[in-house]
Amino acid sequence: MRIVIAEDSVLLRDGLTRLLSDGGFEVVAAVPDGEQVLRAVAEHQPDLAVLDVRMPPTHTDEGIRAALAIRRMHPDVALLVLSQYVEESYATDLLSAATSAVGYLLKDRVAQVADFLDAVRRVAAGGTALDPEVVAQLMVRRRDDPMDRLTPREQQVLRLMAEGRSNQGITDALKVSPSAVEKYVTNIFAKLDLPPTGTDHRRVLAVLKYLGS
């Protein structure tokens, strides 16, 4: 799998390159800002772009803007945005343009090597990886809606779905039986008025409803 990295800190750029290479990915380019990453993506057509949010020249949201531009010009490239802080406002921008093959994680998460590599694979395969902190922030801004019909347990399950976990992942996280998780998920779909089509599609719709976008 081919990856382009945009990160202005040399230390982290080299660290990420080594981490991903050791994890079995091919880092085809590692660049220090948002403009160069657009050129690198156009040139290499990678499977995934890993983007820092705060990069030169303004050190504000270059990474988010680069992500939106990449999604517009190269819709097949998966996006994983990393930052020292996660912010609901950036997440909303990102999710308004990309609801699949997208991730937004705290940089801290790279320290949990196995989890981080899992998230990279999940996003590259078209899934989502939202930091629990982002999800909590989006939750604060959720407008009143059918969510209030969900029990606390169901909300917990939905929150884990939003983070990008599979039923198995949710089962592990909550330490409950797989059938219980199945039941929660079915209840969530029913309470959110989601028609019984393909399950994966319904998961995405549920998450989107949950995030209020």
Next chain:
Amino acid sequence: MRSQRLRLPTAHAAPAALTALWSPPAWRATRNALAGLAVAVVSAVILGFPCVSWAAAIAAVTSNENNPGHIALYAAVILVVPLVLPWLVLGQTALQRSRLHATLGLEFPAALRPASLGRWPLGPLRSAATWRQLGYHVISLFTGLIGGALVLACWLLPVLTVGLLLAGDPGLFNGTGLCVLAIAVVLAAPWLARGVSHADEAAARALLGPSRSEELAERVETLARSRADIVKATDAERRRIERDLHDGAQQRLVSLAMNLGIARASLTDAPEPARKAIADAHDEAVLALSELREFIRGLHPAVLNDRGLNAALSGLAARAPLPVRVQVDLPRPAGASIEAIAYFIVSESLANIAKHARATHAEIAVTRLGNRLRITVTDDGVGGAAIPPPGDGPAGAWSGTGLRGLVQRATAVDGTLSIDSPPGGPTVITAELPCEL
């Protein structure tokens, strides 16, 4: 400013009276009195002429016999003099100030700030300072014309006496009497000059300098400006610290934690003590990273600069250990410093609620009312919080010092912060801050 006092003659009266003749203060006072005489003549012409013309015009208009052809002229004088007089007063004040500076070394602070002058042409007319200055010019007509003339006469009389004696014709006086009078007058001259100068100086200080209210207004303005500078500097300093930490310590910690994570994952065949040490170091590094992030989040998050208060509050609310609702109605930004203070108030309030309130819900509401930013933080906890007066220790359920810090931050920008917290709750903290224009 120097000040000269009249010293009364004592046992050494005769020598003192003699030395006073050539003492520097006496000469300074004499120069001042004579210059005062000259300037008073100028005042009499420059200010007297318009006033007399105006009075004459009024008298002519109110009298029965007036020539219709002259009415326009009178009307013009009546209208123009009030417009011109204040400017003449200001000019005359400048002249008097330079005289007082040259002869007595008196310095007057720029009493009228340009702002208080107001708009041309009516500004000076409405300014109280102009009328006080006119008062001085009226007084200086007396001190200058009468006082100056007396001082001049005191010095001229001996010259006249000598002239008369030389001419051998003392006229109406007898020679001895004239000599005694001349000597007495000369000896009195320094004291008279100093008396006149003293009166002149007292009037100038009272009327040409800034009035008490002007001094206070000036002081308030200086204080407000320096306080605003401090608030801005504090804000800038927080941003700088945030940026430095982001570019330095945080990057290094992430790199460290990542390398320890790689080591932990790959060194599975290392001896148990080594693996444990690496695992502990890894956990510590992750914890340090998270604590540093929390610290900066409370200080000044970057998103506050980039996206404003509304965006920054999500992070605060999400991190609170209880459910928090956020409602922000802020059509326009309130200004960077004000939003930073609002953020700090919400951040501290939520921290206090988590520590002391035993609440199950909290709500943040931010609205803009005209030019004020209103922030309310409500919780359904036990209540009983109060802002202790300065100097007291912690009071009520809340840490009083934390609340007092919030009050200080709000008042530093002319804002207010109040708390309503009956026992049993709910507690409502309301802050109002002026938006930057």
